[in-house]
Each structure stands twice: as C-alpha cells, then as structure tokens.
Amino acid sequence: MPMSAGGLRELKKNRTRQLIADTANALFRARGFDEVTVDEIATAAQVSKKTVFNHFPTKEDLVFYRAEDREAVSLAAVTDRPAGVSILDSFRTLCLAQTRFVPNMRRDLVHPRSFFDLVSDNPSLQRKMHEVNERIVRVLADALAAEAGAEPGDPLPRIVASTLVGAQRALYRRLRQRVREGGPDEEIERAHHADVERVFGLLGTGLSGYPPA
C-alpha cells in the first residue's frame, strides 16, 4: 500500500532534492553554469554525485526544476477558466498578470547572475528552455483538443497552443526588458498593459493585416 505524501522517507527525499537544487543554483549564480561541476555540487550539498543524478536527470534540470509550475499555470488558464470566458481572454488575463513578476525581476537586477543571464549565456540551458516551452505547448494543445473535441491529429489545437505560448513568452521578455530599462512601476505596468492589448488585439482579429501597411 502506498503511503506517499505523509511518510518521513518522502519528507527526507524532498529535503534532499531541495537542498541539492538550492546548493546548485547558489553556485551557478556565483560562478556560472559551466564553471561548476556536478561533483562540486554534490560535495557542497554533502551527497554523492549519483544522488544528484537520481533527483535530476541532467545538470540542466538543476536550473529548471521549477518548470512544472509554469506548465501548471498555463494549463489552468485553459482548463480552469470561468464559464463564458474565451481561451484567448483567459490567456490575456494571464499575460496581464505577468506584472506580478516585476519585483522578482528587480531583485535579479542586482544579482551578479540572474536566472536569465544564466540561460542566455549558455547554449545547453537554452535548449533546455526550448524543451520546457515545447512541453507546455504540447500539454496545452492536448487540453485544447480535448475541449474542442478535435479529431486525433488535428493540427489546429497545437497551432493555437503554440501561438498562445509564443505570445506569453514574447510579452514576458518585453516586460523584463522594460524593467531593465528602469522607470516607476506604474509606468511599466501601463506600458505592459498596452503591449498585451496590442498583441491580443492582433491575435483576436487575425494576422492577415500584418504588418500594417
């Protein structure tokens, strides 16, 4: 019989996992992804190298161990939206709410290496990030297909999912850029709001008029 969540064994396992991830990310931020070996991480966390790889299949996974959260949030925007709200509107709301990350972005600005510096400096982390995005597209596409009752193999759900995730990413990226450029919160928020409206305006009415002549 499984006891799962309650047990002490499970607790210790989660602690170990968290310890490894925290140790690794602290080292990565201090010195960069390539400049830290898994051996070092294991030593610093006082576990064996094998244990690190038991919890995280690749070194890259140490950086992206919270990726499932993003996946869950995006999925919820499709499956848990209130009745009468379209998928597009639900995603627009999700994108508007990206401003809640602004404090985190500001905090990152003072770090020697933010999460995004880490990723943008390193090809293998970029690949991993694309993998994460692709996974979200797939999960979302499945949800869309289920809701639409699409025929198996129908390309439409996937295209819609890819568009929504693409929009989400591009808007997030733009928001980060605005934060980097500085300025008061309200102004950034207003500008982001305008970006979101412009993007979802286009997606809502179609791409045939792009680029505007």
Next chain:
Amino acid sequence: MPMSAGGLRELKKNRTRQLIADTANALFRARGFDEVTVDEIATAAQVSKKTVFNHFPTKEDLVFYRAEDREAVSLAAVTDRPAGVSILDSFRTLCLAQTRFVPNMRRDLVHPRSFFDLVSDNPSLQRKMHEVNERIVRVLADALAAEAGAEPGDPLPRIVASTLVGAQRALYRRLRQRVREGGPDEEIERAHHADVERVFGLLGTGLSGYPPA
C-alpha cells in the same frame, strides 16, 4: 588573402564534411543514435574524432546538418515574396508546397529508422530540433521587424513568427501522419490542402472564436 569557394582546400574540406555526415547518418539509421559513438563514426569515415568535432560542434549536429536549408526557405517566404502578397499568404503557399516532401516520406516508411524515428526516440535530438525551430523563429522575427519597421523590443514580430513556424510544423506533422496512414497521393494532397486552408483561415480571421462552440 581569402580565395574561398574555388580552392582545392575548400573542396576537400566540403568532401570531408559530407563524408562524415553521410557515414554518421547511415550508422544512425542502421543502429540508432545512442548506439553509435563518435569514435566509431570517425573510424568508419577514416578521419580522427577531432575532425568530426571540427566540422560538427556536437554529435546532434550530425543529424541536423541540413537545418540551414529549412531556415533559408522560411526566410525567403518573407523576404522574397512577390509584391502585393501578404506574409500570411506567402506562408500558406509555403505550407501547401509541403506535399513535395511526400515521396521522401514514403521512402522513409521502408527504412528501419527514418530521420523522424531517430529524433522522436531521442531526447537530446528533440532538444536540438527545438533549438533549430527557435532559431528559425528568431530569424523570421528579425525579418518581420525589419519589414514592419517595428520598434526595437516590439513583441509582435516574434509572436507572428512563432505562429507561422508553429503552423508550418503542425501541418508538416499532420502530413507525415497522413502519409503513414496510407492512401493515394491525390487524396493526401487534397486533405492536406484542406488542412492548410482551415489553419490559415483561422489565423487570418483571428483566434477569438476558438474553439468553435
């Protein structure tokens, strides 16, 4: 002084590159990506391991060494389209023309491992594929931004690019599936044509009505 394309040195270099790629892919198809080492490839091609890595930065690049072609074709659909043709229409035409790959797909059906079997069986090749797609999105986004005269940082070009590439991929995937399912060429072509029209119809008029109630 560079002499570039004409020289014998360049010729030999290209020959070596081609030889390595061909040797590698033959081995991969015969036995699978993970079951072939770079050492083996080097030995089979009668070059040193270092030479392999001089031509291809990673083992995965041996599989995707033609990726630049796809990039060029997609880019040309934006930059080289006739006057008066919208980007969306140009991409629709490009997607319609995907049927020219059908003979190749049929040929792959009899192989023990097609290019796509290789990729879908292997996580690191999948990551590489996502990287290739992402690169195409970026290149396309830059071209769109240039044409639209977009402000630097504008998220729209990237979103449009991501949507177009996403559509292209999903339609290609669907076409492959149809070929796998069998049937005469004309029927597959007709079905693909309908897919393309449906997808680009949606993209042209907007996503607000998806899924259709």
Next chain:
DNA sequence: TCAATTGGTTACACTTAGTGTAATGGTACA
C-alpha cells in the same frame, strides 16, 4: 517488539562527449 521488506543513498568502476595543444602535411601564393 521484532523480523522482513522497501527504497533512497552510496562507493566504485566505467563509457563517451567534447576540449586544448602542439605537431604534421598538403595547399596556396609570391
């Protein structure tokens, strides 16, 4: 309370991708 079992952790040996460097030898060019 004790014995059996389960499952996360470990030590250890191993494979293989990928890098750095200096030497080799054919190509280009004057």
Next chain:
DNA sequence: TGTACCATTACACTAAGTGTAACCAATTGA
C-alpha cells in the same frame, strides 16, 4: 622554389551520465 596558411591528426585530459551491488534507515506486518 620557398614560405605562410590551414585542415587534419595524435594525444592527453575533463566532466556528464550510467550500471551495479552494497548499505542502512523507514515502513510494514506479525
């Protein structure tokens, strides 16, 4: 013919990731 160049090579090395068997604490059942 001589010299500079550049792809290739041999060789030594680092580090990611795997397989296996032993180990030991947590769990379960009697």
